[in-house]
Amino acid sequence: MDLKSGYPYWAIKNGLMHAFPPLRADLRCEVAVIGGGITGALIADELAGHGHEIALIEQRDAGWGSSSASTALLQYEIDIHMIDLAKRYGEADALLAYGKCAEAIGMLQDKARDIRDVDFACADSLYYASKRRHAGVLRDEFAMRLRHGFQVELLQHDDLRERYGIGAPVAILSHQAARIDPYRMAYRLLARLQERGSAIFDRTGIESIQATSRSVALRTTEGHTIRAGHAVLAAGYASQHWLKKKVAQNRSSYAFITDPIDDQALGPLKTTMLWESARPYLYMRSTGDGRLLVGGEDDSVDIPAKRDARVEKKARTLGKKVAGLFPHLPLAPAFAWAGTFAETEDGLPFFGVHPQLGPRVHFAMAYGGNGISYSMLGAGLLRASIEKRRHPLSELFGFGRLER
Numbered sequence: 001m002d003l004k005s006g007y008p009y010w011a012i013k014n015g016l017m018h019a020f021p022p023l024r025a026d027l028r029c030e031v032a033v034i035g036g037g038i039t040g041a042l043i044a045d046e047l048a049g050h051g052h053e054i055a056l057i058e059q060r061d062a063g064w065g066s067s068s069a070s071t072a073l074l075q076y077e078i079d080i081h082m083i084d085l086a087k088r089y090g091e092a093d094a095l096l097a098y099g100k101c102a103e104a105i106g107m108l109q110d111k112a113r114d115i116r117d118v119d120f121a122c123a124d125s126l127y128y129a130s131k132r133r134h135a136g137v138l139r140d141e142f143a144m145r146l147r148h149g150f151q152v153e154l155l156q157h158d159d160l161r162e163r164y165g166i167g168a169p170v171a172i173l174s175h176q177a178a179r180i181d182p183y184r185m186a187y188r189l190l191a192r193l194q195e196r197g198s199a200i201f202d203r204t205g206i207e208s209i210q211a212t213s214r215s216v217a218l219r220t221t222e223g224h225t226i227r228a229g230h231a232v233l234a235a236g237y238a239s240q241h242w243l244k245k246k247v248a249q250n251r252s253s254y255a256f257i258t259d260p261i262d263d264q265a266l267g268p269l270k271t272t273m274l275w276e277s278a279r280p281y282l283y284m285r286s287t288g289d290g291r292l293l294v295g296g297e298d299d300s301v302d303i304p305a306k307r308d309a310r311v312e313k314k315a316r317t318l319g320k321k322v323a324g325l326f327p328h329l330p331l332a333p334a335f336a337w338a339g340t341f342a343e344t345e346d347g348l349p350f351f352g353v354h355p356q357l358g359p360r361v362h363f364a365m366a367y368g369g370n371g372i373s374y375s376m377l378g379a380g381l382l383r384a385s386i387e388k389r390r391h392p393l394s395e396l397f398g399f400g401r402l403e404r
């Protein structure tokens with residue numbers, strides 16, 4: 001599956017950070033993690049950190065899937081409003097999803113502090129109403145979040161003009177958000193795992209999975225067999241390939257990054273990420289080296305060549321939209337790219353076992369605009385699943401909710 005087009009900034013900035021060998025013989029391990037993106041890296045780290053013997057297998061170079069294309073805003077605000085999630089699953093579950101995503105930001109901060117040098121920084125997140133008719137929904141959303149103790153402020157038109165220089169009817173300012181370099185984080189986690197004795201292989205594809213109630217056998221493209229007690233499928237958007245029935249829709253998202261902009265011109269954007277209520281939404285955030293990373297213009301294109309052809313035009317459209325909001329910003333795109341992402345119907349991810357592959361194959365589908373926060377939560381969830389413990393999110397993030 002070709003997951004990205006153009007030049008994703010993280011891969012260019014960081015290059016191939018570490019060499020992992022391909023698998024050249026049969027292997028036995030307790031847990032085989034398939035996929036060396038940010039999800040596989042976080043899960044492998046969680047499992048190995050709690051005494052499980054893991055082997056991680058990546059078909060390309062590590063981090064080279066969607067994780068290299070991600071804009072990596074870390075937010076607890078997921079693609080579905082809390083008020084809408086509450087209508088669908090009840091307020092308790094809506095609070096569970098939002099509350100755990102807020103915790104995930106703190107967990108990622110701890111992990112970043114521990115692994116160091118991954119361009120992690122806390123930020124505010126400003127969610128503004130793109131249209132006057134969206135203002136009521138944002139007010140209701142704000143009220144529910146405030147009632148549940150989230151650190152939010154409601155900013156009115158004049159405040160927004162004064163503090164951020166944008167003309168919008170109303171916005172929710174959240175004080176719990178962050179940014180990270182996801183590619184660097186994945187690489188550094190995997191390199192540390194290898195240093196500590198875990199088996200990490202790249203350029204090794206998994207071609208087939210045979211699972212029984214007692215073990216899993218994975219066959220690689222080179223014809224080797226991996227026998228494991230459990231397998232974790234952290235294969236990103238390709239994970240759906242292992243299911244007969246799709247659980248998410250693949251889409252394309254577009255992004256560009258500017259050259260470094262001086263702090264004065266960047267103003268509040270240095271510490272505040274921005275996104276809007278229109279769908280698809282425009283979003284932006286700064287990087288540690290003062291660049292502005294802008295994304296959006298999502299569409300339903302799932303054909304790599306078609307997506308490739310759109311990158312330049314989409315970057316121009318994104319640029320025009322940002323210029324409309326911040327006419328003073330120097331916005332020449334230094335790199336532009338597109339990436340595949342997947343959307344579930346309810347905006348929640350899928351972590352856990354699926355009846356089709358039985359109790360020893362654990363899916364890690366961190367699908368949605370908040371994929372990285374989901375991956376952080378999914379790491380603990382899947383460890384609990386492997387250790388046969390209950391986890392507060394097992395049901396809400398599990399395949400069982402499709403039957404509700």
Ligand SMILES: Cc1cc2nc3c(=O)[nH]c(=O)nc-3n(C[C@H](O)[C@H](O)[C@H](O)COP(=O)(O)OP(=O)(O)OC[C@H]3O[C@@H](n4cnc5c(N)ncnc54)[C@H](O)[C@@H]3O)c2cc1C
Pocket residue numbers: 003034035036037038039040057058059060061062063064065066067068069070071072073074075182204205206207234235236237238239253254255295338339340341364366367368369370371372373
């Ligand atoms: C443009 C864009 C913007 C985004 N913005 C954000 C954002 O702001 N915030 C956020 O939280 N999330 C965001 N996301 C989503 C986030 O990037 C993803 O959730 C995350 O990168 C997924 O990581 P992953 O490890 O699951 O997938 P990937 O990074 O795709 O890793 C999966 C890996 O599995 C490997 N693999 C697949 N099949 C096999 C196989 N059979 N054998 C061996 N290996 C295999 C692939 O090669 C790949 O490297 C964005 C995504 C895109 C594309």
